[in-house]
Amino acid sequence: MNVVITPAMxxxxxxxxxxxxxxxxxxxxxxxxxxGVMRVINIAHGPLLMLGAYATYFLTTGAxxxxxxxVPIAMALLFVVGVALQRTLVFRVxxxxxLSSLLLTFGISIALVNLAQLAxxxxxxxxxxxxxxxxxxxxxxxxxxxxxFLFAAGVTALSFVLxxxxxxxxxxxxxxxxxxxxxxxGVDVARIHxxxxxxxxxxxxxxxxxxxxxxxxxxxxGGVWTFKSFLVIVLGGAGxxxxxxxxxxxxxxxxxxxxxxxxxxxxxxxxxxxxxLVLLVRPSGLLGGRQT
Amino acid sequence: xxxxxxxxxxxALALAVGGVVPATAQAPIRIxxxxxxxxTYAKLGKNQHEGYQICEKELNxxxxxxxxxxxxxxxxxxxxxxxxxxxxxxxxTEDKVDGVMGPYSSPVxxxxxxxxxxxxxxxxxxxxxTTSIFxxxxxxxxxxxFMVISPAEVYLEGLLDTGVKRGLKTVAVVNEDTLFSxxxxxxxxxxxxxxxxxxxxxxxxxxGNTDFSALLTKVKAANPDIVAAATYFDDAxxxxxxxxxxxxxxxxxxxxxxxxxxxxxDTLKQNAEYIYGxxxxxxxxxxxxxxEFFDSYKKEFNHExxxxxxxxxxxxxxxxxxxxxxxxxxxxxxxxxxxKLEMRTPFGDYKVDQDGFQVAHKMVTFQWQKEKKVIxxxxxxxxxxxxxxxxxxxxx
Numbered sequence: 001m002n003v004v005i006t007p008a009m010x011x012x013x014x015x016x017x018x019x020x021x022x023x024x025x026x027x028x029x030x031x032x033x034x035x036g037v038m039r040v041i042n043i044a045h046g047p048l049l050m051l052g053a054y055a056t057y058f059l060t061t062g063a064x065x066x067x068x069x070x071v072p073i074a075m076a077l078l079f080v081v082g083v084a085l086q087r088t089l090v091f092r093v094x095x096x097x098x099l100s101s102l103l104l105t106f107g108i109s110i111a112l113v114n115l116a117q118l119a120x121x122x123x124x125x126x127x128x129x130x131x132x133x134x135x136x137x138x139x140x141x142x143x144x145x146x147x148x149f150l151f152a153a154g155v156t157a158l159s160f161v162l163x164x165x166x167x168x169x170x171x172x173x174x175x176x177x178x179x180x181x182x183x184x185x186g187v188d189v190a191r192i193h194x195x196x197x198x199x200x201x202x203x204x205x206x207x208x209x210x211x212x213x214x215x216x217x218x219x220x221x222g223g224v225w226t227f228k229s230f231l232v233i234v235l236g237g238a239g240x241x242x243x244x245x246x247x248x249x250x251x252x253x254x255x256x257x258x259x260x261x262x263x264x265x266x267x268x269x270x271x272x273x274x275x276x277l278v279l280l281v282r283p284s285g286l287l288g289g290r291q292t
Numbered sequence: 293x294x295x296x297x298x299x300x301x302x303x304a305l306a307l308a309v310g311g312v313v314p315a316t317a318q319a320p321i322r323i324x325x326x327x328x329x330x331x332t333y334a335k336l337g338k339n340q341h342e343g344y345q346i347c348e349k350e351l352n353x354x355x356x357x358x359x360x361x362x363x364x365x366x367x368x369x370x371x372x373x374x375x376x377x378x379x380x381x382x383x384x385t386e387d388k389v390d391g392v393m394g395p396y397s398s399p400v401x402x403x404x405x406x407x408x409x410x411x412x413x414x415x416x417x418x419x420x421x422t423t424s425i426f427x428x429x430x431x432x433x434x435x436x437x438f439m440v441i442s443p444a445e446v447y448l449e450g451l452l453d454t455g456v457k458r459g460l461k462t463v464a465v466v467n468e469d470t471l472f473s474x475x476x477x478x479x480x481x482x483x484x485x486x487x488x489x490x491x492x493x494x495x496x497x498x499x500g501n502t503d504f505s506a507l508l509t510k511v512k513a514a515n516p517d518i519v520a521a522a523t524y525f526d527d528a529x530x531x532x533x534x535x536x537x538x539x540x541x542x543x544x545x546x547x548x549x550x551x552x553x554x555x556x557x558d559t560l561k562q563n564a565e566y567i568y569g570x571x572x573x574x575x576x577x578x579x580x581x582x583x584e585f586f587d588s589y590k591k592e593f594n595h596e597x598x599x600x601x602x603x604x605x606x607x608x609x610x611x612x613x614x615x616x617x618x619x620x621x622x623x624x625x626x627x628x629x630x631x632k633l634e635m636r637t638p639f640g641d642y643k644v645d646q647d648g649f650q651v652a653h654k655m656v657t658f659q660w661q662k663e664k665k666v667i668x669x670x671x672x673x674x675x676x677x678x679x680x681x682x683x684x685x686x687x688x
Binding site: 020133256 | 332335469492493495496497498500501502503504505506507509510513514525526529530533534536537538539555559560561563685686
């Protein structure tokens with residue numbers, strides 16, 4: 001009773017996979033940056049994304065702004081939140097054993113989710129703005145997802161320009177390669193840590209803001225994004241920033257194609273089996289870790 | 293005076309006072325319940341609690357039960373089955389309550405019922421819809437648990453029946469891979485088979501799934517007349533949005549839980565139009581006492597009751613009726629009465645088979661029409677006609 005898979009269907013899911021993958025790449029880039037620069041795995045990355053989603057929700061319904069206009073505002077707000085978190089808490093665990101940073105960010109994550117439940121309740125909310133599809137040939141292109149893709153591609157491209165060509169970006173990459181040498185060369189490492197955490201939170205917020213127009217939002221929506229981002233940076237190579245792009249698109253495609261040929265339930269299995277395989281064959285990720 | 297004298301005096305006084313007041317001054321009948329007042333089910337558990345409270349108030353206004361006042365003893369299980377087990381144990385052994393009522397949800401009931409069976413306590417479980425709690429394999433029968441709401445398996449019956457009557461031939465069934473949704477989906481398959489509908493596609497998706505693109509691409513290729521989705525709330529919303537995004541256009545689309553919440557329309561706005569849903573209860577249904585319940589509930593709690601409130605209220609009334617007819621709190625005598633009781637409550641009909649399994653209560657199917665849920669099935673309770681067929685997304 002199941003359906004025969006046609007090339008048109010495959011094309012459709014490949015499009016869906018690229019659209020989803022662009023968001024994975026952008027959000028995971030943030031997690032990758034924090035890991036690269038501070039060797040901290042930020043479990044609170046997903047909850048920060050959730051805060052970005054709520055920022056868009058309240059700016060849209062409360063202040064009546066156009067939802068797409070709220071994306072940069074959400075990013076700016078969460079940049080500030082990220083900097084504050086780094087200044088007050090995260091800087092304490094940068095040189096501590098990795099378990100300490102895991103515990104700390106896990107704690108931050110629980111606190112953020114529960115505060116959000118208190119402040120926003122667990123009711124589902126959504127920003128119903130542009131819905132529906134553009135039908136091109138046999139393909140249905142989801143309007144909100146295509147627009148989210150364009151935003152994500154733009155933000156990711158700008159991030160790479162920032163990392164490659166600006167003094168700040170160079171300082172971030174230098175700190176990521178060797179903190180001591182960067183320090184000797186006159187880089188203010190503490191400031192770089194702070195800005196990186198803020199910037200990474202802004203990337204998560206951009207993801208949340210765009211997701212708010214695609215799925216219903218609730219305080220616990222972030223958890224799965226922490227895991228997916230982690231998967232992406234391990235796939236691409238932890239600490240290797242272009243690796244996030246490759247890993248993100250790959251995860252999006254694998255999930256969608258596996259859901260088509262197998263079932264939606266098995267697609268997650270496939271994604272994690274892929275992770276294990278990559279770790280076995282190329283332990284440092286597809287693009288290798290930690291070079292920039 | 294000896295040290296015992298004041299106590300003796302007090303007893304004498306109490307006896308003297310007791311002698312002149314009516315029977316209601318006897319110790320109240322205490323009914324214990326563990327409810328999900330915090331945690332994931334908090335919203336629904338609270339509504340159920342409020343249903344119990346209305347019932348308590350109403351029974352006492354009518355002179356109580358067996359001439360005694362009724363008093364609920366309620367604890368919070370934080371939506372956790374293990375906690376509920378402990379609380380029922382405490383209610384029965386330490387608090388020594390006279391009777392118990394069920395907790396919220398199938399998983400919590402499934403865990404708690406082991407305790408109430410152990411101590412032979414009748415438990416009317418108003419918010420447990422899973423068949424396997426009541427229908428047991430031989431040797432593991434449960435004797436004292438009673439069902440109030442309709443089982444998961446019949447949620448999609450109205451949708452399919454409405455479709456078949458309009459000449460539809462094929463259906464795709466999708467469901468979340470959890471206890472309730474699985475039961476609802478397999479029930480839908482059964483109904484489809486019975487009514488001669490062909491199931492052209494069936495697939496489950498994991499809890500918490502947000503991307504249905506590939507699943508819906510397959511549904512679109514199978515081109516069913518009806519899409520029947522056994523959902524909770526967030527997946528119902530996500531499926532609807534993504535059906536529009538992928539231009540999936542069945543002649544009917546229906547969901548189970550979640551579709552009946554006002555939030556469903558608030559979230560989807562006009563995209564919720566034409567969608568079918570199933571519900572255990574609506575306040576517009578012409579059951580006796582329903583309107584009165586709705587009004588007094590709204591007055592008491594400043595918000596409208598959900599079906600959880602109504603089921604809690606009705607469950608409590610059913611238990612009270614059983615006690616009244618047994619003229620006793622004895623579990624075996626109450627059980628006997630509850631097994632043969634046939635009662636029309638504000639929540640609908642109550643009648644159970646020998647396993648305590650609900651057989652009379654009816655689910656109703658509604659369709660979202662112009663921001664309102666219009667009941668379209670079954671015909672004897674319908675308030676309007678379904679808008680059929682659902683137009684394609686592009687012409688809505």
